[in-house]
Amino acid sequence: MRTVLRRILTCGIVIGSLIAAAPAGYAQTTGADCVDRAVPVTVSERRLDLAVPQEVLRRSGFDRFGAKFERQLCAIRTKHAASAFIRAEGDSLWRAAVDRVQGRGPAGGDLTRADDRPLYWARLALTKALRQWKPRFTLPEADRTGLINAMETSSRGQDTVNFPPGLKRVMVSGFDPFQLDGDIRRSNPSGATALALDGVIIKTPTGPAIVQTAMFPVLWGPFEAGTVERTFLSQMPKLTMFTTVSQGRVGRIDIERYNGRWHTGLDNDNLTRATTIPIPSGIPTVTPQPEFVPTTLPYEKILAATTGRFPVFDNTSVTEIPAGATTPVVSPTGPTPGSTARAGGGGSYLSNEIAYRTTLLRDALKLKVPGGHVHTPVLQFAPDNTTAITDPTFEQNRVDIVAQVKKILEAALS
Structure with missing residues (x-):
């Protein structure tokens, strides 16, 4: 269904041919002789040289992208x-990841197709190369940053969401792996879900719906710069439903009832925050900015449906500073009048933040579209697996989580 992406992929092939022919704008080269390995890279990009990322890339065939x-x-x-x-290379990487997960084309290696990690590590190989690139022309740092940002958005499907006419429209987002210093092997089932569901048709009692997806980084900076709102803004008035998805608690799925204004914690570059969530200038918002925004x-409907093996909860709990108080407390039934947010139902990390930003945007646009956040179970390895990058338990857990999120969408659309 993604006509635009297919055109861009074709463009990428054409650009590769043009480079081979060395027209204006390109020069003949014999290898990667324009990269300065001494240029500092991000914390995320430094992890790329570790054994596990290299194994993921090699066993998926996605090591081909960097070189x-x-x-x-x-x-x-x-x-x-x-x-x-x-932009063409970023779109090509996104399409290759979607196609691999959805069974199109060769697998490229023995790593299961359903794995989200090849996309994450391959993207870092490309942004690292851009950061260390020594171009043949003057490239101010602001322009280099713009090129890196273009790679980030295009390789995440953020700027190519395209709904065909005549179908209901559902937008779903996923996240990169995170907490990688704790276990570099980690995958994110929400990312796997986004790759598995992009372009998928869901039958509903009132007609078919198409799902379009995008991925987001576990990084504070892009969120504060408005990457979430820019991705959703043009599509939201036309949506039938949207849901952001992230990895949450062990052994359960949560439909988060309230999203809080506070954000804190270490991101994938080991940067931290402990502030209210800022809305960038130029983005529609609600004034004054609410402490909590509901799903x-x-x-x-979702709780009443049979969706899969994991129990599903309506999570109404929040952490707040009650009106007139100074100490945060947990309110199990939702925010109380006049309170200040310290965590939504989904916590105070980027999963809560993407939910807060999208539901606030919904309200700023005065839309009645159903939208909120789904927290998946933690994607776990087999208990006796402490070193291998995959195992049958891990792979089955991923399959079951992705299938259950799809069932939740079907229940919500029914």
Whole structure:
């Protein structure tokens, strides 16, 4: 269904051919001779050299993206050519990840197709190359940052969400793996869900619905710059439903009733926050900014349906500072009048933040569209697996979580 993505993928192939022919904007090169390995990279990009990421890339065939990207990058000799090339390569990576998960084309290795991790680590190989690139032309740091941001958004499907006419429209988001210093092997079932459901048709009693998806980083900076709102803004007035998805608690699924204004914790670059969630200028919002924003997902329908092996909860708990108080407390039944948010039902991390931002945007646009957040179970390895990057238990857990999220969407749309 993603006509736009197919066109861009074709564009990427054409750009590769152009580089081989070395037209204006490109130069012949014999290898990755334009990368300065001494240039500092991000914490996330430094993890790329560890054994597990390299194994994930090798066993999925996604190690091909980094080496090819560096070679082609070295041939570029104008900023205009760089911009076109980088967007096409980002879109190509996103489409390759979606196709791999959904069973199109060769698997590229023995790692199960359903795995979300090849996309994450391959993207970091490309942004690392861009950060260390020594171009043949003057490239101010602001322009380099813009190119890296273009790679981030295009390789996450954020700027190519495209709904065909005549179908109900459902938008779903997922996240990168996180807490990688605790276990570098980690996967994120919400990311796997986004890859598995992109372009999928769901039957409803009133006609078919198409799901379109996008991924988001576990990083504070892009959120504060408005990446969530920019992705959802143009689509939200036309949506039938939306849900953000992330990994939550062990052994359960939560439909988060309230999303809080506070954010805190270490992101994937080991940066921290402990402030209210800022809304970028130019983004529609509600004034004054509310401490809590509720879900409008039909949680009663979802809880009443049989969706899979994991129990599903309507989570109404929040952490707040009650009106007139100074100490945070847990309120199990939701926010009390005049309180100040310290955590939504989904906590105070980026999962709560994406839910807060999208539901606040919904209210700012004065829409009645059902929307909220689904927290999946933690994706666990087999108890005796402490080193291998995959195992049958891990793979079955992923399959079951993805299938249950799809069932939840079906129940909500019924």
